[in-house]
Amino acid sequence: MTPQKQLHRPTNPVLVLDWGGVLSTPVQDAFDSWMAAAEIDPKSFMRVMREFHNTADSPLHRRERGEIxxxxxxxxxxxQLCTLAGQPVSADGLLAKMFEHLKPNPAMLQVVELARENGWKTAxxxxxxxxxxxxxxxxxxFxxxxxxxxxxxxKPDLNAYEAVIKALGVEAGDCIFVDDMRRNVLAAESAGMQAIQYEPGVEAQLTKLITNGATSEVSGVDPRGLxxxxxxxxxxxxxxxxxxxxxxELLPGGRSNISYRLDGGNLGPLVLRRPPLGHILPTAHDMGREFKLLTGxxxxxxxxxxxxxxxxxxxxIGAPFVLMEFVDGLIIDDAAIASSLDAVSAREASQNLVRCLADLHNIDxxxxxLAxxxxxxxxLQRQLLRWIKQWDLTKKIDxxxxxxLITWLQQAVTTLPDxxxxxxxxxxxxxxxxxxxxxxxxxxxxLDWEMSTLGDPLLDVALTLLYMTESNDNLRNSVPVALGVTTPPGYYTRAEFLSAYCEITNVDTSYLNFCLALSCFKLAAILESIKHRSQAGEQLGRAEHSADLFGDSCNxxxxxxxxxxxxxxVSGLNR
Structure with a gap:
């Protein structure tokens, strides 16, 4: 339930926008329409896109730099493409066909027009x-x-941002940058810009910023999911x-259940949470369970x-939902926010994170x-069976x-303590x-209790360790969840978090490796499902247009x- 980050109106404001997925409809939607019309095998397309996106000197990156x-x-x-019938795909006019269904985004174009009317430069x-x-x-x-x-x-080379700053003749601090790719947003912030990731609701935030708080009439069109x-x-x-x-207002933090802030009533701001729009894993997203948890x-x-x-x-609204109070405060959900804390505050946040988890595990x-x-x-045995089943239902690649990993887990589960x-x-x-x-x-x-149950607390600890980040991580850096959130000075390392938790709880960690390996497998299954919904246009929130961000994260x-x-x-998570 993360609110969008606060933007401040610069003295000489400039609005800098990405094209695909911001000023236009989602690029993946255009590709899906092309693949459907041309009967392209989507597996062949996604495979080559992963390879091209994740290779620094790929033909795609070389084309983007104008080298080919x-x-x-x-x-x-x-x-590298084929049709569903196994036939080759012609190279003649291929890119034009791929982008044929890409259309302008009228909502964002209205924001651009409003910005120009209010004296902003646009780019x-x-x-x-x-x-x-x-x-x-x-x-x-423009x-x-x-x-x-x-x-x-x-992008995300910092020289790209310098190029637009130079072209405009402005300072980096004058610029508000909007992009649908998280990595490009973080790079813009490193270049000195204010930056925000595009998702539904950004238009309203920018409108308010441009008009110094004045708001226009609500369009009357229902938001997706309501x-x-x-x-x-x-x-x-x-x-x-x-x-x-x-x-x-869509709250963009969630990658599974969808959260909206609701204003306009005498109950104060509320939060409504509902299941995702499309592909849902069996037994997941039980709103009744989440309500029962919160109540208890x-x-x-x-x-x-x-x-x-x-x-x-x-x-x-088309699905069951839960209403709860809106809680205001600080959410450390990206590297920029994490780095804004001094080392003392970061250490206190880490200490409180450990204590709060230990307190949960100590509740009768x-x-x-909730008995x-x-x-x-x-x-643990049921968890392994569940995530194997859900991986089999969701996976696109073997x-x-x-x-x-499944073979190891199936053998290791037989050796767990009684x-x-x-x-x-x-x-x-x-x-x-x-x-x-x-x-x-x-x-x-x-927040986000939809997967809560009665179980082994060591699996909770293991998943938390996986979500943490450290400066010497490698493969973890490809997993687009909480990247850089615990990397800056002051935050606990994984070893420090585990040590602090063990000191409070005296937990048996003899089977921690099983829990860590199962956590890696579980998160891969979850991300595969999110990627599936994103590609189908059924994902809202932060991951709405993020299918191409996942790359090789599951593998x-x-x-x-x-x-x-x-x-x-635990050090294996640095691999």
Whole structure:
């Protein structure tokens, strides 16, 4: 439930925008339409795209830098594609066909027009494959257009941002940069710009910034995943809320359940959480379970958002949903925010993260009314079976490392201790799933409880260690979740986190390697499902247009799991 980062209006404001996925409709949507029309095998396309994106000197990157021609890229791409019938794909005019279905994004173009009306400069900064898909009449409206193939440098190289700054004759601090790729946003911040990742709702934030807080009329179009009229009726009839004009805002932090902030009623700001729109793993996204968890944990004083209502009637918004209070505070969800804390504050945040997890594992489920939340016996065995099943349902590629890791886990699970500790487990515990008091660094609320149950707390610890980042990580850097969040000075290392947790709980860590390897496998299955929804246009929030960001992350998670099994333990996560 992460609110968008705060932007500040510069003295001489400039709006710098990416083209594909910001000023245009999502690029992946265009590719999907092309593949459907041309009957292209999507596996062949995704395979070559992963290779091209993840190789520094690939034909794609060379084309984006203008080192090779469009036809040379087409000739490199076409032989690696095939149709669903197994036939070759012609290189002739290939890029034009791929981008044929890319259309302008009218909502963002309205923001650009508003910016110009209010005296802002505007610019485009884009990694260009084929200049023909940029509308020349549209590009002529911008003060500067910097295409990578013409300047010889591509994002996220800092020189690309310097090129647009020079073209505009402005300072980096004058610029608000919008891109749909996280890595490009972080690079823009490193270049001295304010930057924000594009997702639905950014237009409203930019409109408010441009107009110094003035807001325009709500369009009346329901946001994806909501039906405002029916939701307003529900709030009025079931909760007695005096809703005047419900104002929803998509909260972009989540990669699974979808969260909206709701304003416009007398209950104060609320948060609505609902399941994802499309591909859902079996047994996942149970809103009733999340509501029960929140209710029980709030009753014993554990820091969670106060639950308000559970609606199981899918006729209201199209799916069951939970309403809860909106908790304001600091969410450390990217490297830039993490680096803004001094070392003392970072250390306090880490200490509180450990204590809060240990406190959760120390709660008696009976006291919280959660004794029937799950079946503790055989928890780790069931988890392994569950994630193998869900990997089989979701996977697009048969990674050899996945088979090797599954074989090891199936053998190792037979050697686990007969009795292990049972507690309430979170199932997705990490720093960016907490809201902190920015003054004290104490945790005000722990978020995202949809995978919580009764189980082995060591698996919670192992997954948290996997989510952490360190400066000497390698494969972990390809996993686009919480990147750089615990890397800056002051934050606990994985070893420090584990040591602090063991000091508080005296937990048995003899089977930690199994839990670490299972966590790598579990996260790979989750990311594969998110990638599936993103490619299908059914993912909202931060991961909406992120399919190409995942690259080899699933395979690399499997390799990290294997590194753990080879005896490296926690240090295997640095592999």
């Amino acid at each position: 021609s469009v036809s040379e890229l087409e000739e490199a791409l076409a032989p 485009v900064l884009s990694n260009a494959w084929d200049g023909d898909h940029y509308d020349p009449d549209l590009m002529a409206q 003060d500067a257009v910097v295409l990578s193939d013409l300047v010889g440098v591509r 039906h405002l009229d029916r939701l307003t009726d529900y709030l009025r009839t079931e909760l007695g809320s005096a809703v005047v004009a419900l104002r929803p 944990l709030a009753s014993v004083g554990y820091p969670v958002p106060q639950p308000i209502a559970l609606c199981e009637d899918a006729g209201v 489920p009976v006291d919280a009314g 029937d939340l799950g079946k503790p016996a055989g928890y 990674y050899p490392a996945a088979g090797q 009795q292990t500790k049972t507690s309430i487990v979170h199932g997705d515990y990490r720093l960016d799933n907490t809201i902190l008091d920015p003054e004290t660094m104490k945790i005000k609320a722990v 690399n998670l499997m390799l990290m799991g294997l590194a753990v099994t080879e005896g490296d333990g």
